[in-house]
Every structure is written in structure tokens, then in C-alpha cells.
Amino acid sequence: MVKFLLKIAADLQNLTNLQPQGGCDDPSFSYLFKLKCENCGEVSPRETCVSLGDTVPLPRGKGTTNLIQKCKLCLRDGTVTVIPGRGKPLTQEESEAENYAPLMLFDCRGYEPIDYVFGGGWKVESLEGTKFEGVDLSGGDFAEYDEEGEYVVKISNLRSTFDVVK
Template sequence: MLTLTLTAALEGVNDLRPDDTEDNPFWYTFKVQCGSCREIHPNFVSVSRFEANDMSGSRGEANFVWKCKSCKRESSATIKIAPIPYQQASPPTRQKVIEFDCRGLEFTEFKPEGEWLATGIDSKSKFTAIDLSEGDWFDYDEKASEEVSIKEMKWEIRRN
């Protein structure tokens, strides 16, 4: 099992999470490494919890099925839980975002592409289409009359 964790300084917002529904799936973007030959795929790959791919030689399915170009071994990853909203904390704490059951591969680097959601702490304002791909995010909460932000993000992929 691999867990994607986040540590971030949230100011004025809470419940940071990917915009991930069946109608609008979020694509988790990673660098992938073969568990057999340790080769790292040169490109980022994307995984959706709503996509099911057949595994060759098996009746099983996985959210992500990958064949290493170097050793030709097939590997898979399945998202085990829905994303968990990141909660504002002071000081910022490392929190689980999502968990994967990986067979024969490891994700080595996460790229937070895609749209994220958050909620104003006091105002309950809904913030949508948050772009974290460039790092820090800033906006203004009209109801609370204050700036809100997401800063100092640190993504980690941890083995359980």
C-alpha cells in the first residue's frame, strides 16, 4: 500500500480536496517506477478511481495497469479509498489524501494537476477550480472579507 500525504499551510480555507466525482473524475498524476527492474518511466502517468482496466492473464481489474518497457512486466494500482479532505491545522500537519494498493510498481512523485476544492472556514464559501500545479494559491473570500491561501505544500508518497 502507498499513501499520498500532504502538509500545507491553509489560511481561511478548510477541506482541501480534489474535485473528484464520477461525472467529473480527477486524474492523479505520478511518476511510476517498476518494482522489478527499478526503471522509472520517463513520463508522468495519470490514474482515475473511476476507471477500470483489465489485467492480462487475470479476471481482475485495476484503476491503473502498466507494462514496463524495460522488463515487460505488467503491474497495477488500485485506489482503495475516496480522497480524504485536508483539514486546516496550526502548525500544518501531514495528512493522508488517498491510498493505493500497488502491485509491482511504485509511484515516486506526485504532480497536483487538475482542479481542487476548498471551503471557507468561517464563511463556508465554496472555492472551486483551484489550481495547485504552480504551487501556492491565493484568493479572496468575499463573505469573510479576507484573503485566503494554500501555501508551503509538501507532497509525500509513503509506504504503509
């Protein structure tokens, strides 16, 4: 049982508190990333979608998980379980310091998550408090004008990493 902590970083211009639309533990937020089979090393050709709100029963034993996927090469099953409670918004201060903010923890068995893909469903607020919701980061950046603060707001240089956690 290996746990992977997804952490994100970005350059935030006049913005703070970047996080999924419903907060870091939003059950409807979809995480997209490629999976690498720990048995044979095969990397999934397409991104896999995992959501806290989607659960399936484990094939053996009791309990549920958020994803069961069979490796196309070695045909072994692997699971990914989303573990809420570890995520925090990316703040302006962390962005300026070029720090990564924890987003979500995944318990992976048989797979290793790699190559996180930013998509839609984000929210962020300007330094003046203007809220921007439904932000789509699939294009790699976001730019808007904050009428209240009378300045441009921007998200760019999106980055992510998966850290192994005990």
C-alpha cells in the same frame, strides 16, 4: 502486494477542507505521479495518470484494476489499483500543525509511486464558509479574496508523501 497511502500537506491561510472537487473518493479525479519499476528501478519519464473511474480487466485472472503499465526498460507489466475510503480533507488545524492528510490508497504490484504532481480539480472553503471550486494547484499555489470574510485566502507550500501501509 504493497499498498501506498498518498498524503498531502499545505499551508492554508484562512482556508480549510482542501480536497478533490467531488470529495476524496471522486471517481473523475486524476492522480498524477511518476512510477518506479520494482524489478529494474526504472522511473517513468513522464507522470502517469490514474483515476478511480478508469478500469481495465486484469490480463491474467479475474477482476479489474485502474492502470496496467509496461516498464519501458525490463518490459514487465505492473498494476496500480485505487482503493477508496481512506481519504480525508486537509483541514486548517492539520495545516497549522504541519500534519499530512490522507488522500488516497493505491495497491501497487510491480511499481512504486513517487513524485506526486498537484493539478486541477480541487475545492476548498474559507473559514467563513465561502466555497472555492475548480482550484488549480498545478502552479504550486492558489490565492484569492474572500469577499464575505473580507480577507485574502491562500494555499502554498504544497507537499506530498507516499507511506507504505499494511
